[in-house]
Amino acid sequence: MHPYRTHNCGELNRNHIGQKVRLSGWVHSKRDHGNLLFIDLRDQYGMTQSVVETDSDMFNVAEGVRIESVITITGKVVERSEETVNHRIPTGQIEVTIKDFKVESSAETLPMQVSGEQIPGEDIRLKYRFLDLRREQMQRNIRLRNNIIASIRKHMVEQGFMEFQTPILTSSSPEGARDYLVPSRVHPGQFYALPQAPQQFKQLIMVSGFDRYFQIAPCFRDEDARADRSPGEFYQLDMEMAFATQDDVFRAIEPVLYKVFNEFSPWEVTKPPFPRIAFRDSMLLYGTDKPDLRNPLLISDVTEYFKLPHVTFKAFRNQIEKGAIVRAIPGPGTNSRPRSFFDKLNEWARSEGAPGLGYVTFDDSGLGKGPISKFIPLDVQEKFKTTMGIGPGDTVFFVCDKPSTAEIFAGKVRTKLGNELDLLEKQTFRMSWTVDFPMYEKDSETGEIKFSHNPFSMPQGGAHAL
Structure with missing residues (x-):
């Protein structure tokens, strides 16, 4: 038998009744019913109810374990009685009768609650991020992010795009915010800049002969937080196409957005082609x-x-x-x-x-x-x-x-x-x-002409139209 688990905590069901199993995870909750001690064991995949009888050799150890301790249990899968079935979870028809109990890591008194409806303050959540990430909402958010990125990759590849990873340490180039600078050990007094966007790299990829590029690109921008600005680090779907018109770009990206939004939300989504304003x-x-x-x-x-x-x-x-x-x-x-x-x-x-x-x-x-x-x-x-x-x-x-x-x-x-x-x-x-964004605009304070949008965009009529 595997030293830590034969199954995960969201896997067991009626088909496993009578089997000897081993599970590892975090103690989510405990309930003492006098002659029985119930422990809900949690991992990334779900939750399984386990039970220790008072006359078991494991009872004293199990009774003393704190919430959020990491434990490994070995036991037998049994069917729950009809009145105790929990239809809200996939494992709700069974429970594990514990025969062996091992504490892998004992938790101290926690500075914040992992379960329950009350959400701790942001300062506490950030200080104890490893506890915050155990909360169900955070686990759900991270799984959703993972699934969305996987779906984007799948659909972009279906559209003929090739994924690249462009450099993180690079030279500074003018963008919309300040750069984050990283000092060079090899060249004292000189600095790398973290890219605000992989703009120049993807253009190099195009002139290198590749046809369709994409990347889930990390971007670093030293700017103030706003409703539509994420200071520090964020990720974006970055793409580029060779020998393409505006319509080609729209036709390539619209199915990706439509499929991803349809896959992960029950809400109605605009069907391609999207309106243009x-x-x-x-x-x-x-x-x-x-x-x-x-x-x-x-x-x-x-x-x-x-x-x-x-x-x-x-x-x-x-x-x-x-x-x-x-x-x-x-x-x-x-x-x-x-x-x-x-x-x-x-x-x-x-x-x-x-x-x-x-x-x-x-x-x-x-x-x-x-x-x-x-x-x-x-x-x-x-x-x-x-x-x-x-x-x-x-x-x-x-x-x-x-x-x-x-x-x-x-x-x-x-x-x-x-x-x-x-x-x-x-x-x-x-x-x-x-x-039809304007290429330039006049600064109302200085009267200077400046770029009103991304200067890497092709002007209407091509470069000679400038």
Whole structure:
């Protein structure tokens, strides 16, 4: 018999009844029922209930073992009584009667609980990471990550891609963040840089004659944490194709994404081909170049309406004369909301660096009310309703600022309203491509021309178009 285990803790079932088995794992829980001591033994694969009788030679040893100690048990698989069957686990119809019990590693008093609903603080979890990784949720997350990466590899190979591992210690190259530097022992005073992305390496692979490259690539970026930024180290699906058009890239990657999302989530996923949204349209309609299409709200440009001579809202007019624009975001069904709803939105806007939100809310008769409604004639209010597809009971919110700021903040307002009003489509993944990015943009502070996106992208019309 194997010195540690003949089976894992998620494997035994009714087919093993009567067999002598050996299991190793962690003591998940103990229950003393007087004449019987139950021990739930856990490993990566699952949990098995074992039992020691009070008259057993093993009882005193088993009774003294602490939770999360590592033990090896040898015993006989027996069927549970009908009233004790646990249908929630695969091993729930059997238990192991312990005949031999060995403590491989005895646990001390734990600084955090591994089982149970209570989640320890992040500082404790990081300090005792080996305990944190024993928790069921963390084990489940890591298994999911493993399975997703394995699936991505499978589908990329099916699309004709070849996997490479590019160097980790390299020279510095301009990217979107600061480099992590590693001093060289052989060359004092000189440093390696950890790659922010394998961009240059994959281009070398292409000019070396390989046709389709991919990698689950580690990327290292010394940047601040944000909602869409992971400081330090993260992994990405990196790919490159030779002699390919934009459509070729889309056709190659869309089936991979669709299959992976379908495999690991019950939610509805956008079927290929994914919709394509031009950058300018995305910034106008959604206020971002990565729109959440589950949110039905659309932004409108209403700058021209506030230029009309009989619209007397000077706060906007004065800014428009200096080059500002006005974006409008609908708030369906918000006329019935209390004043506190609008006050909290304005507080949030100020916390985001904006002066606030102008708005007009339309009552059940369609008449506009609110702080700035008196400056907007009825015919213009009707234009707002027609342009934005809103009506009685709805509200229109306004953002006025220089173009780059107004676009982005309008996108934040759209996201905020979508969440506050619970408008997002449930249990769906909405995929899309944003295309036609500008190659350059002017810095609003310095007036300098700079790259607005990845400088390694091919410009439309090819390099000679530059």
